[in-house]
Amino acid sequence: MTQTEPVTGPEFLARSLAANGTTHVFFIDAILRRTLIELGTLGVQRILAHSEKAAAYMADGYARIAGRPGICFAQSVGAANLASGLQDAYLARSPVIAMTGHKPPSMQHRNAYQEIAHAPLFAPVTKLSTRVDQAADLPRLMRLAWREAMTGTPRPAHLDLNGLQAEVIDTGLVNEAPGVDPAFQLTLPPHRPVAASGEIERAARRILAARRVVIVAGEGATASGADPMLLALAELLAAPIATSLGGRGLVPTRHRLSIGCAGSYAAPPANQIVHEAELVVFVGCDTGDQVTHTWRIPALPTPCVQIELDPAEIGRSYPDTLGVVGDPKATLAALITALGRPVRDTAYADRAAGIVAAWREGMASALASNATPIWPDRLCDEITRALPRDGILVADTGYSGIWSSTLVELNGEGQTYLRAAGSLGWAFPAALGAKCAAPRRKVICWSGDGALYYHLTELETARRRGIAAVLVVNNNSGFGQSWPSLKRQQGNRPGDAAELVRFGPTNFADVAKVFGLRGIRVEDPSQLGAALRDALASDETVVVDVATDIDRLAPVPWLPEGA
Incomplete structure (x- = not known):
């Protein structure tokens, strides 16, 4: 076996990020200075922000558009601010990898200047938060952070690097060559599992039995790129489409079946139309209080079909929920096949279109x-x-x-x-x-x-x-x-x-x-x-x-x- 020549921590981290498509990192000084210098030599843009929260928000915006993790750094004393900046990414299902420094173990629990425990800060806003004690651990833990951020429900991950400015990592050695890595090549959605055929068939039967079906799509549908399948399903069923704010724009907002955002940040037509449905099909939508106006739109007893990659989300809010666990886009394609070519009553869709048209007409003078x-x-x-x-x-x-x-x-x-x-x-x-x-x-x-x-x-x-x-x-x-x-x-x-x-x-x-x-x-x-x-x-x-x-x-x- 050929022995890999050791590289420094900065060489591994910078070259791995650059080789796998990261174009920008966002940070507050002072953290990973050698890594940042190495990133600059590789053409990765280093964006110095004016607060840790802003760096996290920049990484979040980057991640949502790039479909891959946004990277942000802060030294130990900035960890609390960086953690608070991850709340939005966590709630919006956005993959961000945050890195902080922490003072060495010998200085912990001794009233070290500017140091508090980081794990409790990051626990509520990450899927993974772990220490990196030595540079040799970087390859394994970077892959883990990337997979955690990207798979299942995408959300932030946190690596707490040894050293106030992560200097233990920045000066250590890694016994692995940096380069293109399959783990770092993941982009949203990284996998497209299709729901079990039995779940799809049961969902199809429940949908076909209802006359008034409405679709409510959210961030999960956006991450999946499910827009063409959503529109195909809506047209097949003559079903109006509402979205959460995170799903806004999945389908043309002027499409005849589009009724706008539902919930507490909704234009009036959407809630009325969702409320009148016999069955609600949630697609990659978390059924939280905002999109449901505190679980009143639809009413709690309303029968639902919920298509969701994360099984923990199934039936979280609505008790009469038939769960379909799979990638929204791939699962919708299979569901459309299972539904066949049904003859649908268009009265509900026609009524919905009329409500939306009347509201638009009433808003014309204000616009x-x-x-x-x-x-x-x-x-x-x-x-x-x-x-x-x-x-x-x-x-x-x-x-x-x-x-x-x-x-x-x-x-x-x-x-x-x-x-x-x-x-x-x-x-x-x-x-x-x-x-x-x-x-x-x-x-x-x-x-x-x-x-x-x-x-x-x-x-x-x-x-x-x-x-x-x-x-x-x-x-x-x-x-x-x-x-x-x-x-x-x-x-x-x-x-x-x-x-x-x-x-x-x-x-x-x-x-x-x-x-x-x-x-x-x-x-x-x-x-x-x-x-x-x-x-x-x-x-x-x-x-x-x-x-x-x-x-x-x-x-x-x-x-x-x-x-």
Whole structure:
């Protein structure tokens, strides 16, 4: 047997990442400095962020677009911040590999400066969190982290490297040659297991027995690339299609069977139509409280078929669930074959299309509104018109998610929608990561001003590294989602509710210029379209600061009377 010549830890880690397709890593100094230098010699872009959370969000955005792990680093004292940045990736089923340093074992449990236990921090937001005590362990544990992040339900993994700055790993030796590795070649979806034939046949019988069938697709369907099969199934069954926010854009949003996002961040038609179904087919959808409006849409007794790669998700929320365990795309193909060519009553689909059409007609005037301050409805319409055919739209949580997922239309044929799974401020760093993963695609980030304040400093990162995204600020000088309810709660009591959720006003176009970037301030709705087109034509990050009306309410999700 030929003896492999040892290589250093940095050589193994950097060369392995580069050989297997990693184009960018995201980090906060000081960590793995020798590895980062080696990555630079191999052409891997090293993106220094201004906070550990931003580095994690960038890695998350990169992973969601690249379909493979995003890589982020932080030294020991930054581990807590890096862990908090993984919450969104965990909730959104995104594969991120986070690496931190930890002080050597001899310094543990001795009140070491800046050191706390890392394992409890990462346990809730990773599928795997383990220590790497010596460089020789890197090959085995890197493969394990990659497989954990990518297989089953994709989620983050964490490697805690020996040394405050991981210097024990950075100076150690590895007895394995770096290079192309099958484990690191995994991309989403890494495997396409098809559900057992018995499960598929039972699901087909249950579906054919119901007249009013609706499909609700989520992040798992997105990761599987199940969009063509979803549309084929819907057309075969005359079944309306709703999605979670993470499934938005899987099918063309203007398709006759598309009814929008369901749940608590929904346009009114979707919830009403899902509520009227006799049977709900969940496809790669986690049945959590958001997509079901706290398990009221559909009602808990509703019969369901759930197609899911992770068997632990089957029946998690709805008791009358027939489980079909397999990759959504491959399993849908088998289900379509099992269903044959049924003759379906189209009355439910026709009614759904009528409800959606009536709602669209009712919203037309708002989408064309010339009101000032600008209505977010008009901003949605202008983004729909401006987003290129293969563009990426990245939306923050809260009102950013509601507005963009209900009123921005997507073609289902190349455009991608990424949304925050709940972390305010996620969108702008994630948009930079998404752009790194797809440098030839245009990226629009929708952020509220409240969210942007979290990571405003990443404007400097965008300028320094030449990452070109269009940052659209829905600038209403406050937390718009909270403002209406807070005013109601304040009522006639003494005090000023504005102190709790209002801030600014800030002109973010001027702020952009301070950072050395272009900024465009829009106060007249007639100027929105030209501003977006101008920004998209640029090869640098451009801030489009839109002065919007905080008193304009986002669409309110429908609930049945008394629910």
